[in-house]
Amino acid sequence: MIRNNLRRKQGGVEGTGTGLSNVKQRYAILSDRPVDVIETREHFLVALPLLQLGDHEPITT
Secondary structure, three states, rough: EEEEEOOOOHHHHOOHHHHHHHHHHHHHHHHOOOEEEOOOOOEEEEOOOOOOOOOOOOOOO
16 A cells, blocks of 8 residues: 555646556556555555466566
8 A cells, every 4th residue: 555645736736647547557457456546634545456476487687
């Protein structure tokens, strides 16, 4: 889970939501479990489901 303090942008400018949409789309490819987005008065939370990896070779660089 990722939690940030909720900080509204000055002047009423909203974000495009592109980053969050991208994360949701990528998780949808890997799992049928949803990405949960929760907004409270103080925090913005994104809960990412844990993914189980198959029997793949480890990625090394």
